[in-house]
Amino acid sequence: MSLKTTVAVPFRAAGSREMGEGEFVVALSLDRDWFSPDQAKRLVDVAEGRGLLVYEDDDLRATFDPTTVSVPQNFTPESDVLTEQSTFERVIDKLVAAGVDKREAVAAANERQSTVGVTLETAAILVARERGVAVADAATATRAEALDNGSDAGGDGTEGNATAGGAD
Secondary structure: OOHHHHHHHHHHHHHHEEEHHHHHHHHHHHHHOOOOHHHHHHHHHHHHOOEEEEOOOOEEEEEOOOHOOOOOOOOOOOHHHHHOHHHHHHHHHHHHHOOOOHHHHHHHHHHHHHOOOHHHHHHHHHHHOOOOOOHHHHHHHHHHHHHOOOOOOOOOOOOOOOOOOOHH
8 A cells, every 4th residue: 555655654764653743744755755745744634534644742653563564665655645535435445355346336335325315425334334344444434524514424315426437
């Protein structure tokens, strides 16, 4: 995974699982010349959203052991590393990785959304759980987002259906 590898590099160089955000940004932008400072800050947001980084006492802490991540020689992050996937896309990706056809996974989520009247993200999580695919992180994120928006986790089902092409 390119994002995890990218996040691991500054921590490995520092020999620590914690560092200040400024130090992390400098490591990616000035030391490595991989990103502009603004892009490096965006990477922090994406990595935090994916559960790879957490803030602890105003420092960033890797939620994984960076020394266990294999960093290929001459590694350079992929161009899409700054792109944040939606919860729906992450759940569909997990279903596909578990052997479910992508069109089938999207169709099942759309059907569940229509019949139960929940958000598309919630519907995809329900489909994944029924098929034995672990999505606890997505469920937690979806619930937290619903609570932040002042609504329940069910939503009103008006978010619209997804298409297999739109979930790429």
